[in-house]
Every structure is written in C-alpha cells, then in structure tokens.
Amino acid sequence: MGIIESLELHQFMCHKYLTFSFGPQINFIIGHNGSGKSAVLSAITVALGGKATSTGRGSGLKSFIREGQSVAEVSISLKNQGEEAYKPDLYGKSIVVTRRFTKEGNSSYKIKSKDGHVVSTKREELAAICDHMNIQVDNPMNVLTQDSARQFLSAANPSDKYKFFLKGTQLQQLSDEYDTCLENISQTAKVLQSKKDAMGDLRQAYKEASAKFEEAAKARQQKYKADELKKELAWAHVATKEEEMKKKMEEVAKLQRRVPKLQAEVDAADAAFRSASEQVGILESQHAEMGDIEDLKNRKSDLGDKLKANKKKISELKDEEKKMNTQLTTCNSVIEDLQKKIDEETTKLEAQTKFKRDEIEQKIQNTREELRNVEEQLKDVRAQIQEKNVELRNASQAGEDAERLRNQAQKEIESAQGAVAEARAQENNSLAVYGRDMKRVLEMIKSARWYGGQPVGPLGVHVKVKDPERWAPVLRATMGGMMSSFAVTDARDRAQLKRILDQTGNGHITILISEFDRFDYSAGEPPVEVLTVLRALEIDDEYVLRLLVNALNIERTVLAEDRSEGDRVLKSLHGNGVAWTRELYRVQRYAEGGGQSVPMNRLNATDHRHRLFTNRSSADNIAYYEGLVREAENKYHDALTRLQQSRAAHSECRRALQDLTNRDASLHHIVSKKKLEVADLQNEINDDLPSTISALQSAKDDAEVEKENIKTQYSNLVRQRAELDEAQKPLLTDLNEVKKKVDDFNERRNGIKQEIDDAVIKRLDAQKNKQYYQKKLDDEQAKVNEAEEVAKTLQEEFKDWTTKAEQYCDRVDNPRGVEVVKRNLESVQAALKEREKKHGATVEEMTIEVNRKKAALDNAERDLKQMTALNKALKASLVIRLAKWHEFRRHIALRCKVVFQYHLSNRGYYGKVLFDHSASTLQLKVQTDDQAGTQTRDKDPRSLSGGEKSFSTICLLLSLWEAIGCPIRCLDEFDVFMDAVNRRISMKMMIDTANSSDGKQYILITPQDMNNVAVTNTVRVHRMSDPERGQGVLAFS
Structure with missing residues (x-):
C-alpha cells in the first residue's frame, strides 16, 4: 500500500508527454544529462501536494509548465491494496491523483478511483490519503534531490547536520508539537489560577442574595395566597369552558338530525339521474353501433365528381360540334363557289378535252373508292388491335394471379407437410x-x-x-x-x-x-x-x-x-x-x-x-394435416392449370396482335399508295387545264380534304359523346342508390339522435335536481361540520385547559366565578407590588436571583476542579511522551550508527556517526581502505573524493531510511561522482536492502548505464530519451 504504480506528465518542465509504470520495489531511471530525469521526482512531489520550493527546481508551480504552454498536468497512481487499504470500497485497488496548474497560478486536484470515477477534488482528501499511507512528500529524506543530498552530506557545521537529521526522521516535527502542547498547558494553568482567585467574589454575591431572600418571608406569604387564587382562577376558566362546550354539543346534535332527510332527497335524485344516464348510454351505444357512412359519402362524392367530369366533357364536345358545323358550312360554301368558277372555265374547253378528262376523273373516282375501302379495313384492324391489347393485359393479370395462387399453395403444401412431420414426431x-x-x-x-x-x-x-x-x-x-x-x-x-x-x-x-x-x-x-x-x-x-x-x-x-x-x-x-x-x-x-x-x-x-x-x-392431428396437404395440392394443381391456360391465352393474343400489327402496316402502305395515285391523276388533269382552272381545282381539292377531315372529326366526336352519354346512365343509377342509402341512414341516425337529445334533456333535469338537493345537503353538512369543528375545538380547549390546570395545581372543586376570583387576585397582587417597591424586586426575582448565584458558584467550583485535574493529566502525559521521544531519538541514532558502519564495511571502509544530543550536533567520520594503514584519524566527508563522498552518502541514506516509515524512497543522481567499483557495490547494496524491505519502493535516478545491474523481477530499469527542446544551431561568422 502507498507505492507508486504509474506516473504521467503533460507539458511538464521539458516533457510534452511522459508516462512511467513503476515496479513495486526497485526502479532505476537512466538517461543522458538534460533528458529530464529529475523532472520525475519533481512531478511526484507536485502530484502528492508538495511545495514547489522543496523540489529545488523552481519557486512556484508556474515554473514547471513547459515553455510555450499555458497549462500542465501530472497524474500519479498509488497502490491501494492490503488489509489497511484506504477506503477500498470507494477507490478500489488504486488511487489516481491528478494535479493541474496554469500560468495564472491556478491549481486543482482530481482524486479518482481505479475505474476513473472522480471521488474528490479537495486537497484535504489528498492529505488524508498521504497521512494514512505514511507518505511525507515534503520530507527531504523521502525525495532527495541532488542539492538536498549535497547539503545533507556537506553541511556547513554539525549543528546544521543535526537539524537535517531531525527533520528527515520527523523527530523535529514531533518535538515542535510537544513544545506547543507544553506552552498551551502553561497558559491553561495561568487561566485556572485567575479563576481560583475570582471564587471569593462569587461566594460573597451568593451570601448577599440569600440575605435578601430571607427578608422577603412576609412577601412569600402573600405570594402563597396569590398562588392559591391563581389556582382557583385556572379551574374557574375550565368550568366556564366546559359550560360553553356542552351548549355547542347540543347545537351539533340538533343540526345532525336534519341531514338524513336531505340525504334521502339526494339519493332519490341520484337514482333518477343514473336511470336517465343509463338510457342515454343505451341510445348512444345504438348510435355508435350504426357506425358511419364515410364509405357511402366517399362513393357519392366520387360518383358526383365523375358525373361532373362527364358533363364537362359533353359540354366541351357540344361546343366542338357547333364549331365543326360552322366550319363544315363554310367549307361547303367555298366548294360550291369554286365549283361554279370551275364549271364556267371548263365550259369553254368542254368540247375539246371532255373525253380525256372524263376518263381520268373516272379513274380518280375508282381510286378514291378503293382508298375508302382500305381505310375502313385499317380502322377495323386498329379497333381489333385495341381489343387484343385489352385481352393481352387481362391474360397477363390472370397469369400473375394464377402464379400468386400457385406460390401461395406451394407454401401451404410445405407448411402442411412440415406440420405432418411434426405431428408424426409428436405421436x-x-x-x-x-x-x-x-x-x-x-x-x-x-x-x-x-x-x-x-x-x-x-x-x-x-x-x-x-x-x-x-x-x-x-x-x-x-x-x-x-x-x-x-x-x-x-x-x-x-x-x-x-x-x-x-x-x-x-x-x-x-x-x-x-x-x-x-x-x-x-x-x-x-x-x-x-x-x-x-x-x-x-x-x-x-x-x-x-x-x-x-x-x-x-x-x-x-x-x-x-x-x-x-x-x-x-x-x-x-x-x-x-x-x-x-x-x-x-x-x-x-x-x-x-x-x-x-x-x-x-x-x-x-x-x-x-x-x-x-x-x-396424434393420429387425428396427422390425418388433419394430411387433409390440409391434399387441399393445398388441389389448390396448387388448379392454380397451375389456370397459369398454363393464362400463358397459352397470352401467347395466342401476342400472335394475333402481331398478325394485326402486320396487317395494319400493310393497309397503311396501301392507303399511302392510293393517295399518291389520286394525286398523280389529279395532277394529270390539272396539267391539261389552263392555270386558272388548275388553281381553282387545287383550292377545291384542299377544301374537299378539309371537309373530309371535319367529317372524320365529327364522327369521332359523335362517338365520344355517345360513349359519355352511355357512361352517365350507370353513374346516375349508382348515385341515386347511394343517395337513397345515405338518406335512409341519416333518417335512422336522426331518429336515434332525437331520442338521445330527449334523453339528455331528461338527464339534465335529473342532474339539476340532484345538484340542487346535493347543494342543500352540502350546505347543511357544512353547517354540521362547522359546528362539529367548533365543538371539537371547544373539546380540545377544554381538555387542554384541564390538562394545563392539572399540571399547574390540583383540582379545585366548585370554584367561584372568574370575575370574583380575578378581583381578589388583583387586590393581593397590588399589595405584593407595594412590597416589591420597598425591596426593589419581586419575590420571584429574588428567588431566581438566589438560585442563579448558587448555580454560578457551584458551576465555577466544579469547572475549576475538573480543568485543574485535566491540566495535571495532560502535563503528566506530555512528560511521558517526551521521555518516549528521547528513547526514539536514541534508538534511531543507534540504529543509524550500526547500519552506517555495516554499509561502509561492504566497501572495506570504516566510519561512524557521532551524535551529541545535548549540543544538537551530528558529525561523520569515514576512513577509506587506502587510509587504514597510513592514517589513524578519521576524515571529514568534505575531504573525501567524489566517489567516496557519493558512496558515503548512500550508506548514510540507507541507514536513515531504516528509521523512516514512508513507503517511497527517491534519490537523484546518487552515483554521479562514483567510480565503477563504488558504483557496483552501491548498486548491489541498495538492491539487497530493497529486496529485504517489504512494502518499500525505491526510485533511483542516474545518468550512468545499468549494464552491471542484473535485471530481475524486483528490478525495473526505465530509459529516457532526450526530450524535444526546440534548440537550434548557433551561427558563427
């Protein structure tokens, strides 16, 4: 518990981003000078809430932010396992502390559980975690930087060394706290003595109050009489309230006797209302069961729209018919005029060219007759093509329907067959x-x-x-x-x-x-x-x-x-x-x-x-599903037959349609040929006629063509009008039927609706009657409730007054009236006031005063006695603790001496640590192997070589670390001045010490290589690369 699992730096010192995963025992951090190794120790100190000055790397948090950045962040993960884990149900097996600070000087904490949940953002929680895990982040012996190590070993005088020793082992902190306790105990003793001197004044005040109380004996007799009158007055008030309560209870009983009659009226009105409501509900159900006629309305609307559309088309066709009649009249008039002119011109040439023209005109007439016959055939063929197209579409739709039925039957067959198989399995x-x-x-x-x-x-x-x-x-x-x-x-x-x-x-x-x-x-x-x-x-x-x-x-x-x-x-x-x-x-x-x-x-x-x-x-199930299989198979065969028939009809329609299409093309070719023949014959006649007759004949022919076109269009128009007239008949029939259905439905619905309206009126009348009687009942009930509430209040007041009177004094039987008792009480109280003027205080005030003075004296004596005993106990406890403190200091110093000598002996050196606790000094004496035969006096560490000094530092640190309970030991560049031999022995010594120390983690920083160190499961080596610093090359001219 308390060791560092990982460390993560963002924009911290020279590192843009750096992360470490530490081992539980020994961790070496190596790298070239300037690679930012020392930033790791600074980050640990900052993340655990240490002061920036204790790192020796900056005067404030702002100095740790990477150059060019405005914010930095450090995250550290602490192991939280074991029997003494800190709030394991809240944090889990790890505690992650993240500290974020900015250029503006702002700093914040996030203390998270192992799964990343933020538990706290307060520094107090971090301090509690460090105290629980015994981590002293500002202790120079826990995180020893280069400057701290040099100062510790080469301090100016023994007194400074001794102070450094006390501070590192936390004996100084404990001593300061004991001094503070002793100062507080002394101050408390002075305060208690001043309170003891003041006890005489309290005793004198109590005596004076007692004397005044004794002089008020006669006043107390009058006070007793006043108290008796107050007691009688209290019970007189109770008797008055009792009489008032009885009158109100009689009023409540009188009002309650009127409620049942009104309730009967309400019940009768309610029964009538429910009966009317049921009738409305029955009629509404009948009305709802009729449904609606939206489909009929939609049908009526559709038929009306179709009829309107057809009427519009018929009107348009009539307009077209009038136009065509006008155009046809005009064409006939033009043709007659042209024919008259042609006749006049041809009369002159009739004798000369009559025979030849008659022959050509006969040919033209015959060709035009043939053209009309072919056009009639073409019209019939095109009508047949339209019919065949309809038949083709019907055949396609029938084929699709048949194919859908076939597929559906196929699925039914498969489903029924599966059901048969499952039924057999179920058998x-x-x-x-x-x-x-x-x-x-x-x-x-x-x-x-x-x-x-x-x-x-x-x-x-x-x-x-x-x-x-x-x-x-x-x-x-x-x-x-x-x-x-x-x-x-x-x-x-x-x-x-x-x-x-x-x-x-x-x-x-x-x-x-x-x-x-x-x-x-x-x-x-x-x-x-x-x-x-x-x-x-x-x-x-x-x-x-x-x-x-x-x-x-x-x-x-x-x-x-x-x-x-x-x-x-x-x-x-x-x-x-x-x-x-x-x-x-x-x-x-x-x-x-x-x-x-x-x-x-x-x-x-x-x-x-x-x-x-x-x-x-099971047998019936099998037979049932086999029957379903047969039915589905019959459906399948029927659908297949229909599909085949539809496909055959479709093929036949396509063949017939192709023949008709070919016939249409052939007839169209003949029509075009006959029109050319007519034009050629007409041209032949025109060639033989003078230019005037030719022009008139050409104009007449154009008029004839236009006339034929108008007749053709007129025929189509008449046909379309006949079709529309025919289509109107079923639409009108359907519309009349829909109208009749709508009228019948509306008639039935209106009848039921009228019955509903009548029933609603009856229900409304019943509801008004119900509301009327209900209001009368509610008003009467409100009066009853109000009277009951008043009676209840009077009962509670009577009960409350009785309880208070009983608490005040015993019951007084047959008390006099309230006014009589009040007059007697006022007379006695007036006499008391006269006496109070004489004594300057009331009897109650004098009684209260003497009791107050007695309580003040008793409390002061008791408090003085208790505080004096407590202060003596505290002083005795502090004496014991100071004795223990001296024992701690002696044992720590002794263990430091022994361990220091042991570690020096690993190199063949000899040395000792000299403590003078009375003078508060600490001196080191070291004798190296080459001095053993030439010198008899020990050397001061300042006279040692760099490697010897560094080795001595390691020995002293290891000896002091034995007295420190913190689970983390950090040391920066411990071997910078060591030779290879000292370094190898120091490394082995630290590794052996770490392996023998359970629950202690070592983080050691060195710029040297670690080839001579055997990496085992307890030793982890972290190599750092040079960070990006944005450095350039100096230009020299």
Whole structure:
C-alpha cells in the first residue's frame, strides 16, 4: 500500500508527454544529462501536494509548465491494496491523483478511483490519503534531490547536520508539537489560577442574595395566597369552558338530525339521474353501433365528381360540334363557289378535252373508292388491335394471379407437410410442441435438487380449450407463447433451470418466478353469463391457473365474436376492461370513457403454436394435416392449370396482335399508295387545264380534304359523346342508390339522435335536481361540520385547559366565578407590588436571583476542579511522551550508527556517526581502505573524493531510511561522482536492502548505464530519451 504504480506528465518542465509504470520495489531511471530525469521526482512531489520550493527546481508551480504552454498536468497512481487499504470500497485497488496548474497560478486536484470515477477534488482528501499511507512528500529524506543530498552530506557545521537529521526522521516535527502542547498547558494553568482567585467574589454575591431572600418571608406569604387564587382562577376558566362546550354539543346534535332527510332527497335524485344516464348510454351505444357512412359519402362524392367530369366533357364536345358545323358550312360554301368558277372555265374547253378528262376523273373516282375501302379495313384492324391489347393485359393479370395462387399453395403444401412431420414426431413425443428434447428436460428437472418446489412446466401441458374450433386461434395468438414457459417458486432455482434449458437448446423459453398462493380471484370475474378466457379453458393445476391470472388476467378478459360484441360487453361491465375477439382484435374500454381496438399479430403458417389447443389425438392431428396437404395440392394443381391456360391465352393474343400489327402496316402502305395515285391523276388533269382552272381545282381539292377531315372529326366526336352519354346512365343509377342509402341512414341516425337529445334533456333535469338537493345537503353538512369543528375545538380547549390546570395545581372543586376570583387576585397582587417597591424586586426575582448565584458558584467550583485535574493529566502525559521521544531519538541514532558502519564495511571502509544530543550536533567520520594503514584519524566527508563522498552518502541514506516509515524512497543522481567499483557495490547494496524491505519502493535516478545491474523481477530499469527542446544551431561568422 502507498507505492507508486504509474506516473504521467503533460507539458511538464521539458516533457510534452511522459508516462512511467513503476515496479513495486526497485526502479532505476537512466538517461543522458538534460533528458529530464529529475523532472520525475519533481512531478511526484507536485502530484502528492508538495511545495514547489522543496523540489529545488523552481519557486512556484508556474515554473514547471513547459515553455510555450499555458497549462500542465501530472497524474500519479498509488497502490491501494492490503488489509489497511484506504477506503477500498470507494477507490478500489488504486488511487489516481491528478494535479493541474496554469500560468495564472491556478491549481486543482482530481482524486479518482481505479475505474476513473472522480471521488474528490479537495486537497484535504489528498492529505488524508498521504497521512494514512505514511507518505511525507515534503520530507527531504523521502525525495532527495541532488542539492538536498549535497547539503545533507556537506553541511556547513554539525549543528546544521543535526537539524537535517531531525527533520528527515520527523523527530523535529514531533518535538515542535510537544513544545506547543507544553506552552498551551502553561497558559491553561495561568487561566485556572485567575479563576481560583475570582471564587471569593462569587461566594460573597451568593451570601448577599440569600440575605435578601430571607427578608422577603412576609412577601412569600402573600405570594402563597396569590398562588392559591391563581389556582382557583385556572379551574374557574375550565368550568366556564366546559359550560360553553356542552351548549355547542347540543347545537351539533340538533343540526345532525336534519341531514338524513336531505340525504334521502339526494339519493332519490341520484337514482333518477343514473336511470336517465343509463338510457342515454343505451341510445348512444345504438348510435355508435350504426357506425358511419364515410364509405357511402366517399362513393357519392366520387360518383358526383365523375358525373361532373362527364358533363364537362359533353359540354366541351357540344361546343366542338357547333364549331365543326360552322366550319363544315363554310367549307361547303367555298366548294360550291369554286365549283361554279370551275364549271364556267371548263365550259369553254368542254368540247375539246371532255373525253380525256372524263376518263381520268373516272379513274380518280375508282381510286378514291378503293382508298375508302382500305381505310375502313385499317380502322377495323386498329379497333381489333385495341381489343387484343385489352385481352393481352387481362391474360397477363390472370397469369400473375394464377402464379400468386400457385406460390401461395406451394407454401401451404410445405407448411402442411412440415406440420405432418411434426405431428408424426409428436405421436411419439407429445411434448415436442413445447420445445426441443422436452422429455430430457423434465427428467433433468426431476433428478435435480431445488430450494423450492420442483419447477412446473411446460404450462401448456395443464391447459386445454373447451371449444377449440371457435376460440383456439385467438388463444394461440394471445397466450400461445406462454404455454412453453416454466415456473419456479424460489428465485434461487431460476439459475439452475436456466442452465438445463440452455443445455437442451431451449434458452428462449421464459421462466416465471412466483410463490404458490391460493388467492381468491373471484372478485375480478364478471357475471357468469359473460364468457371469459378462464371460462373457456380447462386448467388442471391450481398453481398454473393463478400464474395465468397474474400474467394475463384471464379471469376478467372477455372473449367475443367480433369487435362490436366485445365493445358492447365491456360497456355493460361498467365501461372498462379488455376483450379478445375471434377476428383477432384486442378491444379495450377505459373507465373514464373512450376505448380502442388493436389488431393482434397473426401467426405465420410455420408457427409451432398452430399445434396448440387442438384437443386432437396424434393420429387425428396427422390425418388433419394430411387433409390440409391434399387441399393445398388441389389448390396448387388448379392454380397451375389456370397459369398454363393464362400463358397459352397470352401467347395466342401476342400472335394475333402481331398478325394485326402486320396487317395494319400493310393497309397503311396501301392507303399511302392510293393517295399518291389520286394525286398523280389529279395532277394529270390539272396539267391539261389552263392555270386558272388548275388553281381553282387545287383550292377545291384542299377544301374537299378539309371537309373530309371535319367529317372524320365529327364522327369521332359523335362517338365520344355517345360513349359519355352511355357512361352517365350507370353513374346516375349508382348515385341515386347511394343517395337513397345515405338518406335512409341519416333518417335512422336522426331518429336515434332525437331520442338521445330527449334523453339528455331528461338527464339534465335529473342532474339539476340532484345538484340542487346535493347543494342543500352540502350546505347543511357544512353547517354540521362547522359546528362539529367548533365543538371539537371547544373539546380540545377544554381538555387542554384541564390538562394545563392539572399540571399547574390540583383540582379545585366548585370554584367561584372568574370575575370574583380575578378581583381578589388583583387586590393581593397590588399589595405584593407595594412590597416589591420597598425591596426593589419581586419575590420571584429574588428567588431566581438566589438560585442563579448558587448555580454560578457551584458551576465555577466544579469547572475549576475538573480543568485543574485535566491540566495535571495532560502535563503528566506530555512528560511521558517526551521521555518516549528521547528513547526514539536514541534508538534511531543507534540504529543509524550500526547500519552506517555495516554499509561502509561492504566497501572495506570504516566510519561512524557521532551524535551529541545535548549540543544538537551530528558529525561523520569515514576512513577509506587506502587510509587504514597510513592514517589513524578519521576524515571529514568534505575531504573525501567524489566517489567516496557519493558512496558515503548512500550508506548514510540507507541507514536513515531504516528509521523512516514512508513507503517511497527517491534519490537523484546518487552515483554521479562514483567510480565503477563504488558504483557496483552501491548498486548491489541498495538492491539487497530493497529486496529485504517489504512494502518499500525505491526510485533511483542516474545518468550512468545499468549494464552491471542484473535485471530481475524486483528490478525495473526505465530509459529516457532526450526530450524535444526546440534548440537550434548557433551561427558563427
């Protein structure tokens, strides 16, 4: 406990980021000069709350922040294990201390547990941790820097060395604390002497107060008479209050006799209101059961929209028809005018070219006749193409429907075949429906030992449906999943049952935990004529029955054919509850009004729950599912036949459509050819005519073409108008039927609504009557309550006054009136006041004064006696502690001498530590091996070589560390002046010392290599690389 596990630096001194994981015993930190090794000791001191000046590296925390940065952070992890761990339940096995400080001088702590949770941010908590783990971070002997070591070994005089020794071993701190205690004891003795001198004044004051008290004897007699009158006055007040209380109790009784009559009126009005409310509820139910006619309204709206659209189109077609008639009249007029002009021009040439023109015109007429025939054929072909396209789409849709039915039938076949296989397996194992290898599960349960009763399950073994044809589907969907569950009566048995289920591949099965309690559930059941889930089941185990009651409320859940029946039944049951319907809906009504119906999740075709609640034998199950297979196969073959027929019809339509398409192209080619022939013949006539006749004939031909186009368009328009007129007839018929249905529905609904309005008016009248009588009752009850409250207050006052009077004095029987007693009391009190003026104080004040003076004298004498004894005990304890302190100092010094000589002998040196406690001096004498034969006097350490001095430092440190309880020892560059031999021996000596010290951690810093040190499981070497300092190269010219 208390050793450092890890250290992490951020922007600290020359390190941007550095982390260490320390071993529990010996840790060497090596690296080149300037690599930032000493920063590790500074970081340890700073992280554990030490002063910046004690590190010898800076005057404040700001000097430790890396150059160019504004904030630095140090984190240290302390081991927190063992019997004496610090708050292990809060911190865990490690305590992480993070200290963060900024350039502005701000500093903060975060003390975290092993998992990173911040436990505290206070420095006091860190101080408590260090005290508990005996870590003295500012003790120069725990964290010994280069400067501290040099000062310790080469101090200017023995007195300074002695002070350094006392401070390092904490004897100085203990001595200072004892001096403070002795000073406090001396000050306390002086204060006690001054209090003892003041006791005479207290005794004199008590004597004077006693004398005045004795002189007030006559006044006390009058005071006694006044006290007696006060007692009588107290009981006179009690008698008055008693009389007042009795009068108020009689008033309360009178008011209470009027309440039952008003309550009867309220009950009658309430019964009338409930009857009217029930009638409103019945009518509202009838109104709600009518549903709505949104579909009819939507249908009516759609039909109206279609009729409007058709009327609009017909109107547009009529407008087009008028335009076409106008255009046709215009064309006829133009043609007649042109024909007259042509006739006039051709009369002149008739004799010359009549025969040839007649021949060409005959050809034109014949070609145009052929063109009309081909165009009629083309029109018929295109109509047939449209019909075939419709037939093709119908055939495609029929094929898709047939393919869907075939796929659906295929799934039904596979599902039914799987069910047959499972039914055959169930023939030998009736438990297969509940899970895998269920027989083995039950055998393992039977052979195991249980804290409670043997687990019960699967629950479905104990449950049957009375009418499976009606209710099995909805019960499978709602409670089928629970039928595979098991139940235990002791929570400790769940883990063992869970292991058994997991081993057999049934880890998904639910385990219920419930004690066996034969509670009475009948209070939650509806009337016997209402079918509930419980009444639809046969359950042969009382424990299973109550499990289902607790889990699913089967005793109050209603079964209904459809949603409307479920809603109606729930309304009759005070308007709240839940119902399950055969159409797989969950209907719920709420007590405050309203409700909802939610569809249940339907089971997949392959769901094993389909085999629950069949009430059939295994053979019947197999026969049932084989029948389903045959039905599915018949469906499959029918769908396949329809699919083949649809595909054949589709192929035939495509072939016919291709033939019609080819025919359309051929006819279109003929039409184009005939039009060219007509144009050529017309051109031949025009070539023989003069230019005037040719121009007139060309204009006439254009007019004829335009006329034909108008006729064609007119024919299409007439056809479209006829189609629209024909389409309007069924729409009008449908609209009239929908209107009639809507009118009938509205008539029925309005009738019920009128009945509801009448019933609501009656209910409102009943409600007003109820409110009227209820208000009268409430007002009367308020009067009763107010009177009762006053009577209760008077009773409490009477009781309270009686109690106080009894506490004040004994009961006074038949006291006089309050006013009479008051007059007598005032007379006696006036006489007392006259006497008090004479003595300057009342009797009570004199009594209080003498008692106060007596108490002050007694308290002062007692306190003086107790404090004197305490001060003597403290002084005696301090004397003992000072003797112990001298013993500590002597033993520590002696152990330091012996251990110092032992460590020097490892090198062949001889030396001693000379303590003079009376003079407060410490001197070191060291004799090296080469001086042993030439010198007889020991040398002062300042005369030793660098290596000898460093070795002597190590020996002295090791000897002093034996007297320090701190688990951490840190030493910086202990071997910087050592030669190889001294260094090797020092290393071995420190390693041996560390290995023999349990619970002590050593952190040693050296710039030297560690090749001569054997790295074992107790020795850890950390090599540091040179940090980035941003240094450049100097430019010399």
